[in-house]
Structure formats: structure tokens, C-alpha cells
Amino acid sequence: MTDVSLMSGPRGRQFCLGVLTATRPEIWTLAARAAEHSGNQGFASELAEALRSPASVTAAASAGGEALLAGLAEAVDTARYWQQPDETDALLAQPAIQLALGPVARALAGALAAWWSRGFLDRDRQNFVQWTDERKGPPPDLGGTVRRLADWKAAVLADERQAAKRPKNPAANWGGWWWSTPTPSGLLTTTRSLPDLGAIGLLLVEDSLGWKQATVWPLVPRTDCRVYEIDGPAAWTELAARYPLDVSLSKRHDWWRTTGIAGPWLVPDWSAVAADYDGVHLTLWGYLTTAGLALPASPSAGPSVSVRERTVLAGWNPDETYWLNDVLTSGAAPSNWLSDGSGRWSRQR
Known part of the structure; x- marks a missing residue:
């Protein structure tokens, strides 16, 4: 695994959010509202607070195969290369949201490495x-x-x-x-x-x-x-x-x-x-x-x-x-x- 962060690309950020929404459904509600009302910084701030919370980091660190697969499916399902980034991709690209999601991304990098062997081994x-x-x-x-x-x-x-x-x-x-x-x-x-x-x-x-x-x-x-x-x-x-x-x-x-x-x-x-x-x-x-x-x-x-x-x-x-x-x-x-x-x-x- 390289030193590149999961936060470096849109699919990695969607993966992080997808794992959290699979384990903490309230995160999905906050993210959907913040994405729909992109001009409302109050909604974005509320989401950022939930993302950086100890509960979110703990959920990420303890994520098992089912939650990781759910996050991967979310990242893949929302990939679009023929249109502009959707509202959620745009939300996750905001610096404040990326900063709040950083500890979750680091925890998920470890969980992913523990669950999935690296490279073409099988x-x-x-x-x-x-x-x-x-x-x-x-x-x-x-x-x-x-x-x-x-x-x-x-x-x-x-x-x-x-x-x-x-x-x-x-x-x-x-x-x-x-x-x-x-x-x-x-x-x-x-x-x-x-x-x-x-x-x-x-x-x-x-x-x-x-x-x-x-x-x-x-x-x-x-x-x-x-x-x-x-x-x-x-x-x-x-x-x-x-x-x-x-x-x-x-x-x-x-x-x-x-x-x-x-x-x-x-x-x-x-x-x-x-x-x-x-x-x-x-x-x-x-x-x-x-x-x-x-x-x-x-x-x-x-x-x-x-x-x-x-x-x-x-x-x-x-x-x-x-x-x-x-x-x-x-x-x-x-x-x-x-x-x-x-x-x-x-x-x-």
C-alpha cells in the first residue's frame, strides 16, 4: 500500500463516507442534507462535526468485511466519468469536510489492509x-x-x-x-x-x-x-x-x-x-x-x-x-x- 491517502481522490472519499453510512445511518442523513443544500454552511459544519467524532473514528477502525464492501459498493456505484461531479462528490471535496474525514480515512486504511491482501496474490x-x-x-x-x-x-x-x-x-x-x-x-x-x-x-x-x-x-x-x-x-x-x-x-x-x-x-x-x-x-x-x-x-x-x-x-x-x-x-x-x-x-x- 502506497503513502497516498484515501482522501486524495473522489472514489476514496466516497468509500469513507459509504462505510460510515453503513454503520452509522445518521451520517447518511446529515450528508444527504448537506449535499442537497450546498450553500448552507451550517449543514456542512454539522456533518463535519459528526465525521470527526470519536464514534465515527471507532466505527471506521473496527469496520469488518461487510461494512468495507458496502463502502466499496457506494464508491463504485456513484462513479461517473461522463458528467460533472455529483452533489456528494462536491461536498466531500470541500477542505473542511476533507479535514474532518481525515481520521476516518486513516482508520479505514488500516482496516482495509487487514481485511484485503495486497496485490495479485490469489x-x-x-x-x-x-x-x-x-x-x-x-x-x-x-x-x-x-x-x-x-x-x-x-x-x-x-x-x-x-x-x-x-x-x-x-x-x-x-x-x-x-x-x-x-x-x-x-x-x-x-x-x-x-x-x-x-x-x-x-x-x-x-x-x-x-x-x-x-x-x-x-x-x-x-x-x-x-x-x-x-x-x-x-x-x-x-x-x-x-x-x-x-x-x-x-x-x-x-x-x-x-x-x-x-x-x-x-x-x-x-x-x-x-x-x-x-x-x-x-x-x-x-x-x-x-x-x-x-x-x-x-x-x-x-x-x-x-x-x-x-x-x-x-x-x-x-x-x-x-x-x-x-x-x-x-x-x-x-x-x-x-x-x-x-x-x-x-x-x-
Whole structure:
């Protein structure tokens, strides 16, 4: 775990608030009122007092897996990279609120480290989630990754060329491919399983379409596979700088709305990353401290560079690994899962 604070990014701050609202419902009431009435400093002050209280710090320090998962789900569910920050994100960005939430964030950093092992360790617990609300699909295709990456890059370059015809004003009402992942490529992704949960990917999904049925396929990566860890902002920006792909035109409108910055923008060229790594894994800590931030990522950055390219980690779910080469084999038998609509998943017998 890096020295970056949970307070450094919008998803980390939402996580902190989400854990507290799961354990102290009165915090939710105070936060909702302060967010709705953003001009009322009295409401914000009342929230700040509740956040810095010993009861809140104690709740954070003693948070177990259920509360931490609730906070993670809140952080993921409220992620938006194609619009301006919502009222709660804006509230949590206020200096006074951040200061009050600081002790909670420090306590939660310890609780998270104790509950969740760092890095890509559970090679024998990797699972692919296949959504089956409309129909059951075939087993995951474990080959053809090179072709999928080539198709992805061709589509990105075509979109960038087409984007040259779009309005130059970043505030124009225009949207496009806002994610920075190799989507929609059809690449396989996996997340690890938890006790009583077939895969954390069932629960933590950015921009979810509300799926309620899924098949979970255990997959086993090769023992010698090379996995790059995104465990914080520095690891993400290094990846974008080492393997730069210019997407300034296609991301111009969406990422301006979510960050207030007009670019230029880079994402990693995943087809180039594949030459050095078989997979790229986003840790929980990496997600909470990196997602949604406009981060400098210039390949040639130096003291004399006045305008630097930036990058945004967007559309990547916590603990998710994107597989860039054919290094997966089938594991145990798949299992079917059903959601009750409130975030609880149960295995079907």
C-alpha cells in the first residue's frame, strides 16, 4: 500500500463516507442534507462535526468485511466519468469536510489492509463473470487475445479520427467512449472470489446495468504470467507514459466534464502493454486513490514542460485484471448466481 491517502481522490472519499453510512445511518442523513443544500454552511459544519467524532473514528477502525464492501459498493456505484461531479462528490471535496474525514480515512486504511491482501496474490481464486439476464452464453473464449487487442486499437484510432469533426469546445454537449480500459474489446477480465461471493466482480461494477443473474467461471492464469499492478496514481501514470496512446479528441468532452480539464489526454496502448505484461491488475487501494483523477502522464515531462498530457483511470472495477495474452485455462466447474436487487448475491443450487 502506497503513502497516498484515501482522501486524495473522489472514489476514496466516497468509500469513507459509504462505510460510515453503513454503520452509522445518521451520517447518511446529515450528508444527504448537506449535499442537497450546498450553500448552507451550517449543514456542512454539522456533518463535519459528526465525521470527526470519536464514534465515527471507532466505527471506521473496527469496520469488518461487510461494512468495507458496502463502502466499496457506494464508491463504485456513484462513479461517473461522463458528467460533472455529483452533489456528494462536491461536498466531500470541500477542505473542511476533507479535514474532518481525515481520521476516518486513516482508520479505514488500516482496516482495509487487514481485511484485503495486497496485490495479485490469489491466482487460484480468479473468476470471470458472465452476465446471463437475457440468455446463458457459451464458456469464455480463452484464445484470440492478440486479435481482440488489434481490433480494439483500430477502433480507438478510428474514433480519434472521427472525433476531429466534433465540436472543439470541451463544454459542448457531446459524449463518446469515456473509459480508459481496453473496452469494448471482448478481453477476458477476472476478479477474485470471497467467502459466500463467487467473485467480487458480481458486486463492484462501474456503470452497472443492474444485472441480476450471472455465471461465474473459475479461470487459472499460468504460473509464470507477468502481471502489472496498479496500486496507486504513480503506477497508472507510469503505464500511460510508457505506452502512450493519444485520445485527446475522443475524450475531450467527457473528461472535461468530470475533471474540469480540457486535455491533452493519454491512455495506455494496451496492444503495446501486451508485449511486456500478460495482465494488468487494479488493486482496491489503486482504485480508491486513482480513479477519476486527472493525472499528469507526459512521456517527456520535465521542468521546462508547461503543458503536460494527462490521463484518467475510468471504467475499471476494483480488483479487476484485464488479460492481454492467452495465459488462462479453465478451472473448476462454473456456478450460477442470483441477486436479490439489493446488492446481495446467492449461489443457485
